[in-house]
Structures are given as structure tokens and as C-alpha cells.
Amino acid sequence: GAVVSQHPSRVICKSGTSVKIECRSLDFQATTMFWYRQFPKKSLMLMATSNEGSKATYEQGVEKDKFLINHASLTLSTLTVTSAHPEDSSFYICSATPGRGNTGELFFGEGSRLTVL
Amino acid sequence: AQSVTQPDIHITVSEGASLELRCNYSYGATPYLFWYVQSPGQGLQLLLKYFSGDTLVQGIKGFEAEFKRSQSSFNLRKPSVHWSDAAEYFCAVAFTGGGNKLTFGTGTQLKVEL
Numbered sequence: 001g002a003v004v005s006q007h008p009s010r011v012i013c014k015s016g017t018s019v020k021i022e023c024r025s026l027d028f029q030a031t032t033m034f035w036y037r038q039f040p041k042k043s044l045m046l047m048a049t050s051n052e053g054s055k056a057t058y059e060q061g062v063e064k065d066k067f068l069i070n071h072a073s074l075t076l077s078t079l080t081v082t083s084a085h086p087e088d089s090s091f092y093i094c095s096a097t098p099g100r101g102n103t104g105e106l107f108f109g110e111g112s113r114l115t116v117l
Numbered sequence: 118a119q120s121v122t123q124p125d126i127h128i129t130v131s132e133g134a135s136l137e138l139r140c141n142y143s144y145g146a147t148p149y150l151f152w153y154v155q156s157p158g159q160g161l162q163l164l165l166k167y168f169s170g171d172t173l174v175q176g177i178k179g180f181e182a183e184f185k186r187s188q189s190s191f192n193l194r195k196p197s198v199h200w201s202d203a204a205e206y207f208c209a210v211a212f213t214g215g216g217n218k219l220t221f222g223t224g225t226q227l228k229v230e231l
Binding site: 006032091108109110 | 153160162218219223
């Protein structure tokens with residue numbers, strides 16, 4: 001199946017710094033990518049939908065100035081956690097799809113664990 | 118509001134025993150239905166999905182799920198569980214017109230006793 005890769009898989013940073021997480025589709029072009037956040041022992045919460053070449057669409061309650069999403073190419077979307085604080089510590093997972101509105105062809109990355117000290 | 122419910126937070130079964138994980142959804146029409154598995158610290162792997170047609174769908178690793186419209190359910194089953202099946206299982210739905218946006222259930226943690 002198609003492969004989606006995230007980097008880094010683990011990152012530890014100091015409070016107040018910014019952290020960038022990359023999500024790459026390795027063998028297909030992803031017009032749409034999704035960013036999820038997963039709290040310990042909790043389900044995945046959709047944060048935003050990232051469309052190549054346009055602004056991301058954020059879910060209600062997600063601070064777009066806090067979680068900057070850029071989808072500059074068909075194989076790369078980035079999530080930048082700005083001025084990170086300990087409460088931003090979480091497991092962030094991206095998913096990618098090769099088509100718009102093509103429900104079902106959704107592939108997930110391995111996840112990135114962010115720890116803010 | 119649209120929602121997905123997995124009533125069982127934890128389930129423990131003996132290796133070789135059968136398994137059923139429950140999933141219910143609340144939606145006015147038939148959604149697209151998925152089951153994913155997540156190993157500790159890992160991403161999600163798709164086990165199976167239902168869009169239309171035969172209500173009994175076969176997936177990878179010997180899993181199957183049955184869509185029951187009357188019960189708004191999409192329960193996951195496996196006839197004989199292996200120790201390697203221990204993981205977190207998520208039911209997810211995509212609602213009509215929502216594209217590929219998935220709404221996840223809260224997950225069921227499966228423990229397998231040897």
C-alpha cells in the first residue's frame with residue numbers, strides 16, 4: 001500500500017520554542033493531508049485539513065496561529081507548533097489521500113511524539 | 118450530532134478465543150465505516166472498510182466486520198485471536214459530503230492472555 005512518513009518520530013523541546021513536524025507521501029501525490037492529535041489513552045482528534053496550494057482548514061477549537069500548517073507541495077505537509085508549552089505535548093499523526101473527496105484511500109503516518117519540557 | 122461510540126474501553130481475551138469489538142454510530146444516513154489498529158507508539162493501520170454492497174466485509178489479519186443498518190453498528194470480529202493482535206482498535210466513520218475527514222471512536226484496548 002501507499003506509504004506516508006512522518007519526521008521526526010520523537011522530539012523533545014523546551015517550553016517557548018517552535019517545533020516542525022513533516023508529513024510526506026512517499027509514493028503518491030497527496031492533494032489533501034489531515035493532521036490529528038492523540039492524547040494518552042484517547043482517540044484521535046482531527047486538527048486540520050491541509051490542501052495543497054491553499055490555506056488549511058482548522059477544526060473548531062484549534063488555534064491556527066498556534067498550529068501552523070503548510071502544504072506547499074503534493075508530497076509534503078508540515079505542522080509547526082509555535083511557542084510550545086507542556087500542554088502541547090502529544091502524539092501527532094498525519095494522514096494523506098491522493099484525491100479530493102475520494103473517501104477510503106487514506107493512509108496514515110507513523111506519528112510524531114512531542115514532549116515539551 | 119454525528120458520533121462514533123466504542124462501548125468497551127478494555128477487552129481481555131485468551132489466545133485462540135473469538136473476539137468481537139463493538140462500534141455504533143449516530144448519523145442520519147449510511148456513513149463510510151472503517152476499523153483501524155494501532156500498536157503502541159505507532160500510527161494506524163487499516164484493517165477493513167465498508168462503503169456499500171455486501172454488509173460482511175473481510176479485512177487483513179483474519180478480521181471481518183458486519184454492517185447492520187438497523188442497529189447502526191459495525192462490529193469487528195475475529196474467530197481466533199493471536200497474541201500479536203494485542204493493540205488499540207479504533208472504529209472510524211466518514212460522513213457523506215465530508216470527503217476523507219474521519220471521526221474516530223474512543224478506541225478499545227485489546228489484551229490477549231496466553
